[in-house]
Amino acid sequence: MRAAAAASTAADAAAIATPSPAAAAAAPQPPLPRVRRIVKLGGAAVTVKSQVETLRPEVLRHTATALAAAAAAAEEGEGSREKRGAAAGEAGGTVLIHGAGSFGHHPASQYGVARGPLSDSRVRQGFALTRASVTRLNGLVVAALVEAGAPAVGLSPFGIYTTRDREVTQSGWPAVAACLSAGLLPVLHGDCVVDEGDAGCAVLSGDTLVRDLAGALRPDWVVFLTNVAGVYDRPPEEAGARLLTRIAVRPDGSWRVAEVEGTPAPAGGDGGIRMTADAHDVTGGIALKVEEAAAVARLGIPVLIAQAGSAEGAEALARGAGVGRGWRGTRVEPEGPAAGGSREGCSDGGGWGCGDGGEGVEVREIGGQGGLR
Ligand SMILES: Nc1ncnc2c1ncn2[C@@H]1O[C@H](COP(=O)(O)OP(=O)(O)OP(=O)(O)O)[C@@H](O)[C@H]1O
Numbered sequence: 001m002r003a004a005a006a007a008s009t010a011a012d013a014a015a016i017a018t019p020s021p022a023a024a025a026a027a028p029q030p031p032l033p034r035v036r037r038i039v040k041l042g043g044a045a046v047t048v049k050s051q052v053e054t055l056r057p058e059v060l061r062h063t064a065t066a067l068a069a070a071a072a073a074a075e076e077g078e079g080s081r082e083k084r085g086a087a088a089g090e091a092g093g094t095v096l097i098h099g100a101g102s103f104g105h106h107p108a109s110q111y112g113v114a115r116g117p118l119s120d121s122r123v124r125q126g127f128a129l130t131r132a133s134v135t136r137l138n139g140l141v142v143a144a145l146v147e148a149g150a151p152a153v154g155l156s157p158f159g160i161y162t163t164r165d166r167e168v169t170q171s172g173w174p175a176v177a178a179c180l181s182a183g184l185l186p187v188l189h190g191d192c193v194v195d196e197g198d199a200g201c202a203v204l205s206g207d208t209l210v211r212d213l214a215g216a217l218r219p220d221w222v223v224f225l226t227n228v229a230g231v232y233d234r235p236p237e238e239a240g241a242r243l244l245t246r247i248a249v250r251p252d253g254s255w256r257v258a259e260v261e262g263t264p265a266p267a268g269g270d271g272g273i274r275m276t277a278d279a280h281d282v283t284g285g286i287a288l289k290v291e292e293a294a295a296v297a298r299l300g301i302p303v304l305i306a307q308a309g310s311a312e313g314a315e316a317l318a319r320g321a322g323v324g325r326g327w328r329g330t331r332v333e334p335e336g337p338a339a340g341g342s343r344e345g346c347s348d349g350g351g352w353g354c355g356d357g358g359e360g361v362e363v364r365e366i367g368g369q370g371g372l373r
């Protein structure tokens, strides 16, 4: 499905960077550490997206506390150290990526950083301003995690990622893996990077970084936290908006609505999903998130989209697909036997079907939706 992002952002949204399958293959191959969760903390959740560089400190504090606790929690069914319970200060195989929100989208939009070219001095100035802004937010996020007891370290995509014509040509996953192997919790962010094509620069969304890192590191689960409970059938502020509680991803990467507000979706009832993006958003808003979530789920990795600062968000961080029956958010899962049937991987709380209900629902074909790619 392609969503109708706000017209003012369509050009920027089309110009953002995407992962390339070749990128991970070309990178050096350090041993892969165990990765439990990759988390995207949305800029819309942690900042007031419409007000320049305005933080939501309470959401940041809540998320940092929940994430530090989840990272430090005992890992049932693993080695003896984990059975005793890991201590505060453990990274727990956790990678955090935060979005830019009102730290980054405003200068990137104002100076045309997503389109380039970097040879234009005004774009260069915007590139530098955007990086200054996103790294300020990164400092605040890292500080909140350290305060909460997590061994968090900031890691900017600029310098470890490159793109060509906005496709990732060099992935930064080896640097992320090295942090994890050292017992640290890497904190990346949406960023602008050097592009080897004509534009000279590209905006790399945190949502796209999630997809790239999930492909390389194969986490047990992925969580997207944002400022709303999940993906709705229309912008959530509109009257009658209904939460899409399950999205099924077909083997070809296309997706369809499988469940709405906990009820299997009626045949043909999913035709008019509408998504919009903030006027300053240069990466496409919720539509890109769904696209990247579907790409991750297609790999067989469970994806949950939930509200930051909520009990649902904290549960998703801690339990992955093992969230309880009453959990309210959007599950994005591969269609077919892997979606809901198997209890493989339940010992580590990660895979679909490990929860206390809801995962056995047969996903009904309701057809008709186009693919994302
Ligand atoms: N159909 C929809 N379902 C859910 N959210 C939607 C929909 N249409 C528009 N939105 C808006 O999308 C926003 C979330 O997407 P957005 O990309 O801004 O989140 P984010 O990842 O938290 O932010 P950032 O991109 O800055 O990291 C919400 O504020 C919501 O109002």
Ligand SMILES: C=C(C)CCOP(=O)(O)O
Pocket (backbone or CB within 6 Å): 043, 098, 099, 100, 101, 103, 104, 105, 108, 130, 134, 189, 190, 191, 192, 203, 204, 205, 206, 207, 282, 283
């Ligand atoms: C605006 C910049 C530089 C990054 C955007 O990242 P996102 O908020 O995760 O989409």
